[in-house]
Amino acid sequence: MNPSANLFLIGPMGAGKTTLGKKLAEHYGLQFIDLDDEIERRCGVSVATVFEIEGEPGFRQRESKCLAEMCQLRGIVLATGGGSVLLPENRAMLSAHGFVLYLPVTVDQQLSRLARDRKRPLLQAPDRRERLTAMATVRTPLYEATADLRLDADSNQIIKVMETAVQQLDARWQILGQAA
Numbered sequence: 807m808n809p810s811a812n813l814f815l816i817g818p819m820g821a822g823k824t825t826l827g828k829k830l831a832e833h834y835g836l837q838f839i840d841l842d843d844e845i846e847r848r849c850g851v852s853v854a855t856v857f858e859i860e861g862e863p864g865f866r867q868r869e870s871k872c873l874a875e876m877c878q879l880r881g882i883v884l885a886t887g888g889g890s891v892l893l894p895e896n897r898a899m900l901s902a903h904g905f906v907l908y909l910p911v912t913v914d915q916q917l918s919r920l921a922r923d924r925k926r927p928l929l930q931a932p933d934r935r936e937r938l939t940a941m942a943t944v945r946t947p948l949y950e951a952t953a954d955l956r957l958d959a960d961s962n963q964i965i966k967v968m969e970t971a972v973q974q975l976d977a978r979w980q981i982l983g984q985a986a
């Protein structure tokens with residue numbers, strides 16, 4: 807399988823995986839899929855409800871199963887959830903089936919972008935900064951290890967982030983038929 811067939815976005819909550827993923831799919835004429843939306847479609851309930859009923863382990867199982875199915879597709883831009891890299895089998899799937907773009911983000915940016923968020927269960931903590939920092943400690947090395955490309959794009963203007971992303975992807979990612 808040509809790992810260039812798909813583009814997978816990884817990174818913490820609030821990095822902009824969903825937002826940028828949609829734009830990149832449009833730009834490259836590929837299908838956009840958001841892993842969380844896909845899980846919700848299959849379950850018929852929100853991610854928050856899955857966490858409520860089945861806890862994080864239940865959600866991770868569903869996430870992994872859904873990711874495996876998405877990896878069978880070709881020509882997709884997939885925005886993963888921030889915790890998708892936690893399971894080693896998920897990291898292996900991402901690397902084997904797509905070009906992996908990592909969007910880093912600072913905890914300050916996360917706090918500001920997600921200030922009003924009520925949909926992300928892991929963020930509903932009394933001390934959000936502490937929670938996000940603890941998550942970053944565990945996850946940053948996993949993002950780094952899985953990434954084919956790390957996008958340095960601190961701008962809060964999504965249009966600028968998009969420009970940088972396309973520039974870097976055009977140099978590094980050989981899409982589908984264009985692959986040598």
Ligand SMILES: Nc1ncnc2c1ncn2[C@@H]1O[C@H](COP(=O)(O)OP(=O)(O)O)[C@@H](O)[C@H]1O
Pocket residue numbers: 817818819820821822823824825826885919920961962963964967
């Ligand atoms: N580069 C950016 N600058 C400013 N706000 C952004 C940027 N990228 C995303 N956002 C905003 O941050 C929030 C979270 O973005 P989202 O794409 O859902 O992130 P993720 O899928 O990585 O959790 C949204 O309100 C989105 O509009």
Ligand SMILES: O=C(O)C1=C[C@@H](OP(=O)(O)O)[C@@H](O)[C@H](O)C1
Pocket residue numbers: 817818819820823824842853886887888889890925926927928
């Ligand atoms: O970081 C995480 O563990 C999660 C991130 C969320 O997706 P986003 O990264 O798109 O916010 C979603 O999958 C769920 O709330 C868990």
Ligand SMILES: [Mg+2]
Pocket residue numbers: 823824840842885886887
């Ligand atoms: Mg998202």
